[in-house]
Amino acid sequence: MGLLIHTLACAFGLGSWVAVNGLWVELPLIVNTLPEGWELPSYLTVIIQLAFPGLLIVTLTHKFCPGHLKDHVVIYFILSIGVLSCILLIFFWDKTTIVAGASHSTALFVISFFLSMVDCTSSVTFLPFMMQLPAKYVSTYFIGEGLSGFLPAVVALAQGVGFAKCVNSSQTAGNHTGSSIKTEYLPPNFSTEVFFSFLAAMMCISLAAFTALKRLPWAFELSIGNLVPDTVASVSFSLDNAGAQTDGGGVKCQGEGAAQSDPRSAGTKRFVYQQTFIYLLVAWVNAATNGLLPAVQTYSCMPYGILAYHLSAALASVANPLACTIAMFLQNRSLVFLGVLTALGTGFGSYNMAMAAMSPCPLLVGSVMGEVIIVLSWLLFIGMLSYVKVMVGVILRDQGYSALVWFGAATQIGSLVGSFTMFPLVNVYRLFKSGDFCSTECPL
Structure with a gap:
C-alpha cells in the first residue's frame, strides 16, 4: 500500500508545475515562431506572476477564515482549469492579434495566465493537502513536482526542438546580387x-x-x-536538531528532555532570526529561479546556438527532480549548509546573468567550451537551488499547516518580485540585445 501511495503522491505532484514547465522547455521552438522573439520569456514570467491574486486570496482566507476554504475543492477546481487550458493551448498557441499597433501572441498569453493560476495556487494548496499524509510522502510529492519539469524536458529532447543550421541566402538589390548567411530552423x-x-x-x-x-x-x-503541532516548540526542534536520526514519519528527538524544553526561555531571538532567514531564503531562491534568470535565458544561451539553449532549458529541468531525489535520501537541515549552497547556486546564476548582459557576444561565444560552460552553469544553478527549496519545504512541513501555507506565499512573492524587476529591463530599457547565431560577428 505504501508503494501505491508513493506513486499517487508523485503523480499528484506532476500537476503542480507541468504546464508552465512544459511551456518553458518548448520555448526554443516557439520563440522563433511567435512575434515577441527573444523577449517572449520575459513576457511569460510576468504573466505567470499575474496569477498572484489567486494565491493571495487563498492565503488570506486560510489566515483570517480558517476552515472556510476546503483545500480539496480548490484543488479539484484548479486541476480542472489546468486540463481545459492545456487543451485550448493545443489549438490556439500560435494565434496572434494586433495590440497597440504590433502583433502579439494574445491567445498564448491568456492561456498562460490561466495555467499560471493553476500552478501558482498549487503552492498553497497541494502541500497543505499533502500534510495530511505521513511525512515520508512529502518528499515523494516533491519528486513528482520535479518530474513536472523533467518529463516535458525528455519529450522536448525527443522532439528535437529548435535545431538549426546556417545556410547561404542570395539577395537582389537593384542590379546587384549578393549573398548572406541566415539561420534556417x-x-x-x-x-x-x-x-x-x-x-x-x-x-x-x-x-x-x-x-x-x-x-x-x-x-x-x-x-x-505524524503531524507535528503548529507551535514554536516544534519549529525550534526541527531546526536545532538538524543531525537527529529520521525514521519515516520525521525527525526523532535525541533526548526526550530536548523536545519538552521551552524554546521561548532558551532563545526566542534565535528562533526569530532562523525563521526570518528561512523565509528570506525561500523568497530569494524563487526570485532567482522563477523570475530573474528565466526572463533572460534566451539572451544567456541563444548566442551560443539553438542547441545550447535547448539543452540548457531541458537539462536544467532534469536537475530539479535529481535534486529532489538526492534530498529524499541525503537530507541536511543545517541552515548554514543551505545558506552556503544558496550562495554557490547564486554564483552560477550570476554567470548566466552576466552572459545575458553581454549578448549577443558573451564569453567564449562560437566555441564548444562556451556552450558546455553555459549549459553546466544553468544545470548547477537550478540543481543547487532546487535542493535548497526541497529542504526548506521539509523543515517547514514539521512546523505545521500554516508554515506550509506561508512557504507557498513566500515562494510566489519572491517569484513576483523577480519577474517584475526584469520585465522593464528587458522590454522597456532594452538592456539585453538579441542577435542572429549565424550572422552576428563578435570580436575575438
Whole structure:
C-alpha cells in the first residue's frame, strides 16, 4: 500500500508545475515562431506572476477564515482549469492579434495566465493537502513536482526542438546580387500541438491521482499521529536538531528532555532570526529561479546556438527532480549548509546573468567550451537551488499547516518580485540585445 501511495503522491505532484514547465522547455521552438522573439520569456514570467491574486486570496482566507476554504475543492477546481487550458493551448498557441499597433501572441498569453493560476495556487494548496499524509510522502510529492519539469524536458529532447543550421541566402538589390548567411530552423520530429497534448495528458493524470488519494481512506492512516503541532516548540526542534536520526514519519528527538524544553526561555531571538532567514531564503531562491534568470535565458544561451539553449532549458529541468531525489535520501537541515549552497547556486546564476548582459557576444561565444560552460552553469544553478527549496519545504512541513501555507506565499512573492524587476529591463530599457547565431560577428 505504501508503494501505491508513493506513486499517487508523485503523480499528484506532476500537476503542480507541468504546464508552465512544459511551456518553458518548448520555448526554443516557439520563440522563433511567435512575434515577441527573444523577449517572449520575459513576457511569460510576468504573466505567470499575474496569477498572484489567486494565491493571495487563498492565503488570506486560510489566515483570517480558517476552515472556510476546503483545500480539496480548490484543488479539484484548479486541476480542472489546468486540463481545459492545456487543451485550448493545443489549438490556439500560435494565434496572434494586433495590440497597440504590433502583433502579439494574445491567445498564448491568456492561456498562460490561466495555467499560471493553476500552478501558482498549487503552492498553497497541494502541500497543505499533502500534510495530511505521513511525512515520508512529502518528499515523494516533491519528486513528482520535479518530474513536472523533467518529463516535458525528455519529450522536448525527443522532439528535437529548435535545431538549426546556417545556410547561404542570395539577395537582389537593384542590379546587384549578393549573398548572406541566415539561420534556417529544422522541423521538429513532431509538432508543438502534439507536445501540448502531452501536457494535457499529464494534467489528467494528476487530477486522477488526487481523486484516488482523496477517495481512499487508508491513504490517511496514522496521518494525524505524524503531524507535528503548529507551535514554536516544534519549529525550534526541527531546526536545532538538524543531525537527529529520521525514521519515516520525521525527525526523532535525541533526548526526550530536548523536545519538552521551552524554546521561548532558551532563545526566542534565535528562533526569530532562523525563521526570518528561512523565509528570506525561500523568497530569494524563487526570485532567482522563477523570475530573474528565466526572463533572460534566451539572451544567456541563444548566442551560443539553438542547441545550447535547448539543452540548457531541458537539462536544467532534469536537475530539479535529481535534486529532489538526492534530498529524499541525503537530507541536511543545517541552515548554514543551505545558506552556503544558496550562495554557490547564486554564483552560477550570476554567470548566466552576466552572459545575458553581454549578448549577443558573451564569453567564449562560437566555441564548444562556451556552450558546455553555459549549459553546466544553468544545470548547477537550478540543481543547487532546487535542493535548497526541497529542504526548506521539509523543515517547514514539521512546523505545521500554516508554515506550509506561508512557504507557498513566500515562494510566489519572491517569484513576483523577480519577474517584475526584469520585465522593464528587458522590454522597456532594452538592456539585453538579441542577435542572429549565424550572422552576428563578435570580436575575438
